[in-house]
Amino acid sequence: MESPSIEASGEEADLARRIALAAAGSARDAEAELYRRFAPRVRRYGLKHLRDEQAAADLMQQVLLVTIEALRAGKLREPDRIASFVFGTCRMLTLEIRRGAARRDRLLMQYADDVPFADASLAPRLDHERVAQCLDRLSERERTVLLMTFYQEKPAAEVGAALKLSAGNIRVIRSRGLQRLRDCVMESKEAL
Amino acid sequence: MNASNCTAPLGFSALIEYWLDELDEAAEARIEEHLFGCEVCGAKLDEIVALAGGVRTAFGEGSVRAYVTDAFVKRLVEQNVRVREYRIPQNGSVNCTVLPDDEVVVSRLEAPLGGITRLDAYTYLGDAQPQIFRDIPFDPESGAVVVTPKIALLRAAPSHVYRVRLVAVDANGEREVGDYTFNHTRFVPSP
Numbered sequence: 001m002e003s004p005s006i007e008a009s010g011e012e013a014d015l016a017r018r019i020a021l022a023a024a025g026s027a028r029d030a031e032a033e034l035y036r037r038f039a040p041r042v043r044r045y046g047l048k049h050l051r052d053e054q055a056a057a058d059l060m061q062q063v064l065l066v067t068i069e070a071l072r073a074g075k076l077r078e079p080d081r082i083a084s085f086v087f088g089t090c091r092m093l094t095l096e097i098r099r100g101a102a103r104r105d106r107l108l109m110q111y112a113d114d115v116p117f118a119d120a121s122l123a124p125r126l127d128h129e130r131v132a133q134c135l136d137r138l139s140e141r142e143r144t145v146l147l148m149t150f151y152q153e154k155p156a157a158e159v160g161a162a163l164k165l166s167a168g169n170i171r172v173i174r175s176r177g178l179q180r181l182r183d184c185v186m187e188s189k190e191a192l
Numbered sequence: 193m194n195a196s197n198c199t200a201p202l203g204f205s206a207l208i209e210y211w212l213d214e215l216d217e218a219a220e221a222r223i224e225e226h227l228f229g230c231e232v233c234g235a236k237l238d239e240i241v242a243l244a245g246g247v248r249t250a251f252g253e254g255s256v257r258a259y260v261t262d263a264f265v266k267r268l269v270e271q272n273v274r275v276r277e278y279r280i281p282q283n284g285s286v287n288c289t290v291l292p293d294d295e296v297v298v299s300r301l302e303a304p305l306g307g308i309t310r311l312d313a314y315t316y317l318g319d320a321q322p323q324i325f326r327d328i329p330f331d332p333e334s335g336a337v338v339v340t341p342k343i344a345l346l347r348a349a350p351s352h353v354y355r356v357r358l359v360a361v362d363a364n365g366e367r368e369v370g371d372y373t374f375n376h377t378r379f380v381p382s383p
Contacts, residue, residue, distance in 0.1 A: 006229040041228050044237060048211065048224075087228045124242045131246035132255035140259055144329040147258045150244040151251050152267050155214050162261040163329050175205040181243055 006083040012037060016079035019071040034071075035064050038086050045090045050097065059097060063089045126185060134184035142177030149174055198232045207237050211244070254295070254343035259313075259328045261338060265298050278374075279336075285373035290346045292379065297343050300336040301358060303370040308332060308360045311369070313339075316355040351377045 015037075018030040042063045046056030066089050070076050076085055135143055148159045149170075156170040163170070202210075202223060209215050210223045227234050250256050268275050276294040280286045282303050290297060305311070313325040330337045337358060354374040360367045 006225055040231070040238070041234055044227060044234055044241075045224070047241060083229055087225070090228075124238055126242050126246045128246055128249045128253065129255070131243070132250040132253070135247065135250055135256055140325050140328045143256070143258050144260060146247050147251055147256060148260065148264055149212070150247040152264065153212070155212050162263045162331065164331055164333070171205060171209070175208060178208060178240065178243060179204055181247075182239060185243070185246070 005081075006087055007080075012082055013080045016071055016076065016082040019068065020074060020076065020079060024072040031068050034068065034082075038064060038067070038083075042086065042090055045087075046094065049094050055097065059090070059093060062093050066093070130185055131181070134181050137184055138177050138180055141173050142180065145170055145173045146177045146181065198230045200226070201230075202226060202233045202236065204236070204240070207233070207240055211237065211240055252295075254345075254347070257340065257342045259325075259330060259337060259339050260298075261329075261331050262334055262336075265338060265340075268296055280372045280374075282370045283372070285375060287375045287377065289377045289379050290343060292381070294343065297341055297346060299339050299341065299372075299374070301339065301356060301370060301372050302336045303358055305330060305332045305335060305337070305369070308362075308369065310361040311337065312359045312361055312366075313337070314357040314359060316357075317352065322357075346376065347379075349376065349378065 012034070015030045015034045019027045019034065021027075022030070039060050042060045043056050046059035047053070050056055050059065063086060067076075067082075067086050070085070071079075071082075076082065135146070138146070144163070145159060148154055148162065149156075156167040156174065159165075159174075160167045160170040165173075206215075206223065210220060213220075215223065227237060247256075251258075265275060265277070274293055274295045275298055276290065276296070277298045277300065278286050278288050279300045279302065284302075286299075288297075308330075311328050311330055313328050314322045315325070316322050328337065354376060356372045356374075357368055358370045358372075360369050
């Protein structure tokens with residue numbers, strides 16, 4: 001698998017260095033902070049590729065267990081490459097999950113009690129009643145396109161074929177509609 | 193790249209296309225690597241994912257009225273959603289209700305739609321001014337406008353008469369293509 005090159009922030013590299021230099025399991029604050037920083041990114045990747053909240057949460061745990069264990073064991077020689085390591089582990093474990101490998105259970109049994117699972121700030125929570133009100137404010141076409149796109153996860157070409165519109169046209173309506181929905185929902189959140 | 197120095201923020205459209213698997217492999221990989229190093233763009237994707245979930249939840253709760261297509265309704269049925277469907281002939285009427293088990297109500301307003309490029313819907317409830325829905329989506333080849341009303345509202349509504357007029361609009365003006373009456377009876381469970 002091609003190794004991606006993703007630059008970690010200086011703080012992330014410092015955290016990785018602290019974990020690597022400490023006696024195994026003794027830099028728990030740094031481990032928790034590293035977990036907190038990378039958890040949302042791994043979860044996003046998991047949601048995109050596994051399309052399941054629970055599977056994405058499982059992936060998040062597995063990837064960060066592997067990462068922290070690798071740092072503790074001194075297997076990651078360049079802490080500056082921590083983001084690339086996490087990303088590569090994401091890709092590898094996602095493939096394994098798709099193949100139904102039993103690595104997850106093995107890892108959790110081995111390390112779960114020993115690695116801190118920090119609270120990570122994950123996806124934003126929306127007021128669904130407000131989303132419904134904001135959907136009402138969209139044009140008929142925008143609402144239809146968003147519903148057909150996101151309720152049944154259909155790409156622009158398929159939605160366009162059903163409505164006798166081009167995929168390009170659907171992309172424009174979809175993007176404009178979602179931005180308007182976002183602005184409306186966020187406006188009410190900020191007003192609270 | 194990190195949160196404080198995102199010099200090439202990803203656009204909203206690109207993130208939507210990424211989420212919906214519409215990009216080729218190379219473009220997807222570029223976005224993926226960027227997202228992994230950039231919390232600003234990652235948070236933007238989180239919003240898109242949350243909004244997509246919000247749309248699904250709102251429709252699932254019966255809080256979205258939308259003009260849809262036959263294919264959308266067919267897929268709902270395939271997903272084992274309990275759909276109550278009414279077909280109303282052009283200028284016709286129907287006696288309708290919503291039962292406790294219904295999850296989605298669909299009305300098919302039959303009309304000759306060939307050649308029509310823009311359609312507006314005028315809706316009438318009691319003595320109130322009509323509500324006008326401009327430029328409603330439809331498939332001109334299907335021979336019907338397909339609409340899913342808010343089932344949550346219908347369920348709570350008393351018995352009433354509701355009327356819809358479909359009006360074609362073009363450079364020559366407006367032309368009515370159908371008038372439909374819904375005689376809605378509220379479902380009352382037997383004691």
